[in-house]
Amino acid sequence: MQTNKSLNISNGLIQIKDLSKYYSNGRIRAVDELRLTIHQGETFGLLGPNGAGKTTTLRLLNGLIKPTNGTASINGFDILKDAQQVKSICGLLAESPGVHAKLSAFEFLELMGALYGLRKNELKTRINELLTFFDLSDRKNDLIEGFSTGMRQKVLLASAIIHNPEVIFLDEPTAGLDPRAARTVKELVKSMSERGKTILISSHRLPVVEELCDRIGIIHKGQLIAVGTITDIKEQTQTKTLEEAFIAITGGNPSSSSLPWRA
């Protein structure tokens, strides 16, 4: 990512210490002893194949689920001891969250903003600003059930940042968006980053990660197996593109001899 912003490297805003989440009596290790520091103002990308543990990591950091071992702190708040404070300073765009389809976009944002403790007048101003930004102001009284996937995603993104959080977790932020809407989201992420917000993005879309992230981490089978800038990762793996680096690290290149019946 080419920006002039300066990161506060001395301050690890998100500090993850041996964070683990196990299921089925430890047989399934969704997240396994994750150790990572994300600095204030940094945009960090979490990459990994399906089922690698990206979403579980975001859910753990936002206090939606509790770790089996280890912990993490966000701006000094421990995710176990200070879950409420953590949620107050974070915003989460989940991968496939449900929305209250029978509420209008305005009503839904009003609900989410109120839950973050925003006062009525301030909330109304912010909702109108967000709806205008996301090009939804003329649909603000329409029920969400009538929205396309992209429009829903915009509403959800608006709900994740409505309280102006210090830390933003974005799980596949451009999923289901058309190129124009995806561009809007990317511009939003960039501007939030420039304003000093700390952003953690989980995505499969390598171009998105390449464009937005200062550093990336590649997670595979619950373990963080590579961390660094995109240039670092490419150098470490001696590859030319992020895609090649990703496949080199996580494996899984399909054999050309498979599916012999195709011929």
Add this chain to the structure above:
Amino acid sequence: MMSFQWWIIAKADYRLITSRFRQLRPFLPYLLGGGLVFWIFYLGPSLAESMLSEMDTYVYSLVAVVLVQFILFFFFLMFFIFPLMSILQDIQDHHFENLFSTPIRPGNLLFGEFLGKMPFYVTFALIIGSFFTIGMIPLGIDVFQVLIILAIFVLTFLTASWMGNVTAVLVRSFLMKNARGRDIGKGVAFLMVIPLVGIMYAAMGGYFDFLLDPEKGKWFEDILNLFPSSWGAEIIIEFARNPGDLSAISSNALFPALFLVVFTALVFLFGIVLANRLYSLELKSFSAAKAKPDRMFYRFLRQLLGNGPFATMVVASWKGYVRTIRNLTMLLYVIALVAAMNIFLMQPEDSEGAIVSTIMITPLLTAFIVGEIAIQGKENLLLYKQTPVTTTSFVKMKLTHYFLIIVPLAIILEVIISLLVPGIKLYEIFFNVGFQMAMAIGLTLFSTGLFLRNPAYHEKAPEYMINMQVIIFVIMIPFFFGLIMLDMYLYVTFGIIDSFYYIMVVVAFSTLSLGALLLYIGVRHLDRLE
């Protein structure tokens, strides 16, 4: 601000419930309130005036209290079960991911959701309570007494529905941890109504008549006294016995009623504390249910159907059906219904009675089974269109699947019920079974056609309920038409006195023809569906 999280949720939940009539939302409280006041204090009592003398006799009888307790207990159970059913039928966690990413406390979420629905719970409680007060107003009870009686109903039923909500949420938080759990939730929700139906049938069949004898009903009264639904019953009767005199309440009636108030407050507090501890999005396990290799039954089914692609399609459809717990519990529900009807309500005394007691069951059975045809969504229904399979082959496959379940079950139920008839003859059993087979086939064709013409893509879709009602009631047209009109025609024209079996043959043919017609309409609609 944070202490009012429950209020924010309540507001959102109220908006969700009333979103279908958004324009009416500002007037809704006034419309509901005004309507209730008009009904409770004017219209209801004027209609009930004619019942005054019977009411008077009843109020002074020794069994008045226990009968009120029993009625309240039935509704208490209903208010407990319905939120449970409603919540468990649609277990989803996505919706909570958003809410729990905010600093909301689970107890506030639960209480807020309940509060959002409370106006409707209160309305139902007031409607039920009003049936008591409108009978008592002509006796002379004053406004305060009416209000206290209604408050007892509201407290009792709010306690029940809150307990139902808390229980549902705890069960849901456990079940939503994996896909299997969600399926179990839907299945269990369906079975919950069985005790209510059982009690209703037993009451209709006279199994609670012992309550009319104070001596014999004593043990039952003692049991009922354990439930909060009984704690306000005595005060209701004392008001009716002393109209207009608030001071006439005995301590025997007052203390349980006061305890009801305290109990309600405690139950609400306890529910909030419990929700804070147990409400979470934690997954228990990632393990998915595994399919076993095909055993004897599926191998036999494939052989039976010719071992080709058609057999594979039928077997796949069958597997999808039996691995959905809700489908199996629906079958269990039908069987339980037949059992409850025959135990409590109407034991067949002759061969004709055996047919009558199953006449409503086959439509229910076919509606429940065939209702699954589009339930997994439109894309799923149209999946076959991506392949060279024709609509006719798809429908044939589905029909084969349904026949393989419905026809044997209908036969088994008919045989069992026919065998309950004392001294039934073999040919009568054969006739009954033949009739049931024809009805099962006709209704399967009819239901398949209907669900294809008017597909229901979700269990809660209005189309699902509408189709169910149509299937269940459609049988009544040829049946009652036959019993009333045809009976007379056969007697007048041919002098046939005992025409039941002739009529049943006509009913079966009518159902088969109606089924074939609707199937044609349904297939044509599916062919054009995009």
